[in-house]
Amino acid sequence: MNVEVFLTGSHVTEEDVEGRTVVVIDVLRASSTIITALANGARAVIPVADMDQAGKIAMNLDPSTYLLGGERDGDRIDGYHLGNSPLEYTPDVVEGKTIILNTTNGTRTIWNARNAEHLIVGGFLNANRVVQFVREAGLDVTIICAGRNNRVALDDALCAGLLLHRLWEGREPEYVSDAAHIALTQYLHDRDRLADALRHSNHARWLIEKGYGADVEYCLQLDALPVLPYYRENRLVLYRERQPSESVG
Amino acid sequence: MNVEVFLTGSHVTEEDVEGRTVVVIDVLRASSTIITALANGARAVIPVADMDQAGKIAMNLDPSTYLLGGERDGDRIDGYHLGNSPLEYTPDVVEGKTIILNTTNGTRTIWNARNAEHLIVGGFLNANRVVQFVREAGLDVTIICAGRNNRVALDDALCAGLLLHRLWEGREPEYVSDAAHIALTQYLHDRDRLADALRHSNHARWLIEKGYGADVEYCLQLDALPVLPYYRENRLVLYRERQPSESVG
Numbered sequence: 001m002n003v004e005v006f007l008t009g010s011h012v013t014e015e016d017v018e019g020r021t022v023v024v025i026d027v028l029r030a031s032s033t034i035i036t037a038l039a040n041g042a043r044a045v046i047p048v049a050d051m052d053q054a055g056k057i058a059m060n061l062d063p064s065t066y067l068l069g070g071e072r073d074g075d076r077i078d079g080y081h082l083g084n085s086p087l088e089y090t091p092d093v094v095e096g097k098t099i100i101l102n103t104t105n106g107t108r109t110i111w112n113a114r115n116a117e118h119l120i121v122g123g124f125l126n127a128n129r130v131v132q133f134v135r136e137a138g139l140d141v142t143i144i145c146a147g148r149n150n151r152v153a154l155d156d157a158l159c160a161g162l163l164l165h166r167l168w169e170g171r172e173p174e175y176v177s178d179a180a181h182i183a184l185t186q187y188l189h190d191r192d193r194l195a196d197a198l199r200h201s202n203h204a205r206w207l208i209e210k211g212y213g214a215d216v217e218y219c220l221q222l223d224a225l226p227v228l229p230y231y232r233e234n235r236l237v238l239y240r241e242r243q244p245s246e247s248v249g
Numbered sequence: 250m251n252v253e254v255f256l257t258g259s260h261v262t263e264e265d266v267e268g269r270t271v272v273v274i275d276v277l278r279a280s281s282t283i284i285t286a287l288a289n290g291a292r293a294v295i296p297v298a299d300m301d302q303a304g305k306i307a308m309n310l311d312p313s314t315y316l317l318g319g320e321r322d323g324d325r326i327d328g329y330h331l332g333n334s335p336l337e338y339t340p341d342v343v344e345g346k347t348i349i350l351n352t353t354n355g356t357r358t359i360w361n362a363r364n365a366e367h368l369i370v371g372g373f374l375n376a377n378r379v380v381q382f383v384r385e386a387g388l389d390v391t392i393i394c395a396g397r398n399n400r401v402a403l404d405d406a407l408c409a410g411l412l413l414h415r416l417w418e419g420r421e422p423e424y425v426s427d428a429a430h431i432a433l434t435q436y437l438h439d440r441d442r443l444a445d446a447l448r449h450s451n452h453a454r455w456l457i458e459k460g461y462g463a464d465v466e467y468c469l470q471l472d473a474l475p476v477l478p479y480y481r482e483n484r485l486v487l488y489r490e491r492q493p494s495e496s497v498g
Binding site: 006007008010011150151152153154157175177178179180182185186187201202203205 | 255256257259260280399400401402403406424426428430431434435438450451452455
């Protein structure tokens, strides 16, 4: 299994994802929001690349069936029902709803990777579930850290390192891509104080300053929600095993 | 002094470099070739972003005064005088010449960063000289790793980590950018076996396979050429202290 890692997601090409299992990571907060919304009963999450796309999709849906969620500069977009805080996506709010999600880095990265053979969303919340899927799929895998405004984000890199550590069962192969090696090195450096390292990341500190500290703590919970957002026909749905149309490999 | 690091150079914007000291790192091999050419007596190196630009600049120069250098896919470009191997840039070849240099990642990154207040080129060969300049300039600094085809390159990241370690005299500040933290972590992880780690990088392995192993060994020599390529009026020249027009700060 060939493993590729991108430490920022903005310039992934179709060639980078074609025929592969692709894991998009945006720990703070799009991944965690998507995982939470689906775990809490949302019918689907439609990740979009920009405002225009969000508006067009909303226009074609019955207003009683969807919620618009997303952020710019970390805060809820004016006129949207929800921001990008996973804590807003409670069962009473999202059950049965389709969420149109519009975030600065995460949903744009998912959109860029939409032509993958399998496209899933990962974070600390569902790390083990992601590793299980990647193993069972058996395809080459590309882990894409969304990063932040074209820059590396420590939180995403640490999550990628954690996935690699588990995928490789602690034994780094002899030849890996430089980005994979760097993500794993960072994870091994911080694994004994992972939550502290994550709180210290640029994005976490920024969110904490903006009053979203509870979100940060929520997103750092390892394996708390063992569900898998899986992309199909322009939307993320809960992946369920043994459904023929969803079979892996 | 604010320190920013980019682990890939392809998407640096004018805003990222304006008013700052910018260090572009492309260890394998553009940085090392530029350092070597200037140390060996080349009059200047003109870094270009593509073939067109190289051709246009060459057309306006007296053919006896310049050499075209550069690579695609690691090898000398057809019709060029020189490739991108620093070992080709010997005194008898380059003395007094202007080199038009056209490489896949390095010279393009320099071109993207051309509006910096001070733009210098760094590698292992001149690491201490770079740190000395950055300190004396006293401005905020942006270290840009050229990387490789939009991807992180371990060799460049390790060189960035080394520069940070020396700049900070071994004490990482409390708040640094995630990319700086990651580069430093990787350097500290590998510092006791730096040459081996570098030989194991994706780019080094690729060059060794292509027969450029001697280049790799050459580029890894720490502080072997304490000279500073400095960008002025579209070209890199040797930085010389105490010349009023070149004064720092």
